[in-house]
Amino acid sequence: MTPFLKKGSNTLVVAAYDPNDGRAPSGKNGPRGDYTFNSGIWQSVWLEPVSKTYIKNIRMLPELEQNRLKVIVNADGAAKVSAEALDGKKVVAQANSTAGTYFYLPIDKPKLWSPDEPFLYDLKLTLYDDNGKTTDEVKSYFGMRDIKLGKVDGVLRPLINGKFVMQLGLLDQGYWPDGVLTAPTEEALKFDMEYTKKAGYNLIRKHMKTEPHRFYYWADKMGLLVWQDMPAIWYQNEDTLKTRKVFRQELKAIMDDHYNSPSIITWVPFNENWGAFDVRNITDWVKQYDPSRLVNGNSGFNNNPDYQKAYGDPMNGDYVDTHIYVGPYGASKPDGKRAASLGEFGGVGLFVRGHMWPVENNAYDYAATTTALTDRYVLLLDKVEQLMKYQGLSVAIYTQTTDVEHEVNGVLTYDRAVEKMQTDRIKEVNEAVIKAGYLLNK
CATH class of the missing domain: 2.60.40.10 (Immunoglobulins)
Known part of the structure; x- marks a missing residue:
């Protein structure tokens, strides 16, 4: 019997102090982020009885x-x-x-x-x-699987179980109109993942956010590969002994928390130089701490926020990764030690009246109709296939799963009510590109 329990009724208070001031990792949900702030406990909390000696x-x-x-x-x-x-x-x-x-x-x-x-x-x-x-x-x-780099017909590529699998996915931010970081139900959480699978993708890049364990459970069950981003810290150059220490601690905690999920194949410590510091050292540390997975030290190193000078290519890790909007031309090529990744591309928007956040909406480019947007997407994927076959590209991640507040470049509206492209055609071209990747193994 724990000494903290007394006879009769007991009250347990679960509380957290979260100023969301940019001095701890918060991703896009922070003072320099893009979306509605929220703070405090946003994932499930539970209590279970255990013996004095238990499996930790x-x-x-x-x-x-x-x-x-x-x-x-x-x-x-x-x-x-x-x-x-x-x-x-x-x-x-x-x-x-x-x-x-x-x-x-x-x-x-x-x-x-x-x-x-x-x-x-x-x-x-x-x-x-x-x-x-x-x-x-x-x-x-x-799950019995491994992920490592290896050469396919002389080209360095990521291999899953010894075979090249073209990683074709969506940038998944995991925001919700009603709960911001919190999905309203588990079925809602699954919905985005089921759509991703239904549309022929095999990868989710979980962007600048971590999810409850149920997300990774369903990725494991469904067979969705996951790139796991680390949420950015915003004021990493202020009170560095404290803020950078918190970032490192939470990066390790996230890796420990999700280490057992077979779906996670790549860790992404930084995105586009946002909150970046000691990029080379942190990339090396992540690789050393978990050598069983690949590491993309600074996805989109060719971009940077206006408040910070870009670190640029860290020259280590497992990927040469650029972000090209709309793209995909200009994407990275393998450099002999790293595979080539297009960590973000696309971002073509469609306005859907009655299903937009009440602010001025934007995207990297626009299409006028569902058919036009689908035509544009198919053309982009045809180009991705050319880069995969002839320029060594191994990963392509389209922006994005859903609209998020002012962004209207999702394949779904923010309320998840409208599929903005013709899903059967998306599925057809996605599966064709992935199949063409399989054929490179022969």
Whole structure:
């Protein structure tokens, strides 16, 4: 029994002080951001009872070359751990170890996780005390996949499970008219992801924001690749000992929090030099801290905000990444050590009366009708395919999933009520480009 509980009724207060003053990571929801401010607790909070000795967290790493899953279970003391991997109801691997020690689950002939076949194994972890009594039990899941750079016909590209997969996705900001950072329901959260998959994309770049765990769960289940951005800090050059320390701490916390999601394949510490500092060092640190994923140190290093001089290309990490509006020509090419990525392009807008935020709306360019916008998109993707085949491009991320307040360049309106392009045609061209990428492996 915890000493913090007293007999009878108890009141638990959950509170947070969040000035949203730009001195802690806030992304576009901050003093130099673009959208309505919000502050405080915006993700789910829950309470669950645990034993005195319980599983605090787990860390899992698929190692495909060795046909095994590397696991560590963290708990107080050297409690005994039992682990079972399951394919449906069938136990495919079992291991015993102690808390705080890495161990391995051998996965014979593993079923691989990929965007086309996002197979997930179940995992059951049990914690025992010295007397053999169960003190905690956790159920989880894992996907057997890896992501690394390798050459395909002499061109350096990101490889998923040893094969090049053209990463074609949407810039997903995750803002909502009613809850700003908070989706109104889990079904609403899923809706954007289901549309992304339905329209033939295989990637989401989660832009300048993190989401509740359910977002990554559905990405894992649906087979959506995720680039995870770090939310920007805005006043990184003021009180640097404090502000930069907070950024580094929260970057590590985000990586720790989502380390086990197979869908996350790339970390993005900075975007377009917003709040950027020590870019090369931080890029190297992220790569060192999680060598199992790729790192895009400064997506769109060719752009910068007017209040800050651009750091430019950090010259390290795994991608040469530029943002080209409307594009896609002018996109990066591989440089021998890094693959080429078009981290943002497109941004063509369409006004949809009755479904716009009540401010002056804008985009990088405009189309007059749904058909015209779809025609423009198909042409852009035809150009992306040419860059992929002949200039070494491996990633293209279109701006953006939904309109956001003054921005009307979403493929959906901000209220998610209108599909602004002809989805069947988007799907057709997206799938054609991804298929053309598969053919490069032959």
